[in-house]
Amino acid sequence: MDKDNSAVFDENSESRLYVGNLDMRITEAALIKMFSPFGKILFEDFLWHTRGPKCGEPRGYAFIHFSTKEEAKVAKEKMHGKLVCGRPLVVRFSRDKYLMEMGSKTGNLSGSGSNKSNLFGNGSGQMNRSAKIAAIKSKLKAMEEEDHDTKKQKRS
Structure with a gap:
């Protein structure tokens, strides 16, 4: 210890x-x-x-x-x-907390079974590299869309 x-x-x-x-x-x-x-x-x-x-x-x-x-x-x-x-x-x-946070931020864990198998590709419960990259890309896209919507509202 x-x-x-x-x-x-x-x-x-x-x-x-x-x-x-x-x-x-x-x-x-x-x-x-x-x-x-x-x-x-x-x-x-x-x-x-x-x-x-x-x-x-x-x-x-x-x-x-x-x-x-x-x-x-x-x-x-x-x-x-x-x-x-x-x-x-x-x-x-x-590791479960990390996976739950990733799922709640990207929405990937609440989808169909095929999404879950992509996230947990190795069967051990840990996300594989491509799933992590996909989760990051998804989060960035969501942030860009949110930013774009905010700018539209300010112009109105």
Whole structure:
């Protein structure tokens, strides 16, 4: 759980969990204690506000990297929705958040099954390179259309 190893771990790793909706009373030690029964924790990243009026306070979420995908899966299944300090934990694979954001921004994940197979071409749940490029192009096109519509309204 050495923070110097953070560059070694891939954000989209299959054994990395996002843990959100943390109460401000939850400490790093408490988080590690809650998740350690499910397997070996290689690394945890407990996020803090670094500036502004909340500087030094927890941000309310963290990342936990287990040694195997199976350990992470069990931890996710057991801890997601569990009440801690009166709040239900949100636990998911960290790569899932990235994929959900891409889908909501581009609309690609809500379409037909053929769109989904293009996004998840390798079957592992991670987007392939061409799908990422397509998502970026789609977002740029939407932004250009929005900008064009705004300019039309200003002329009227």
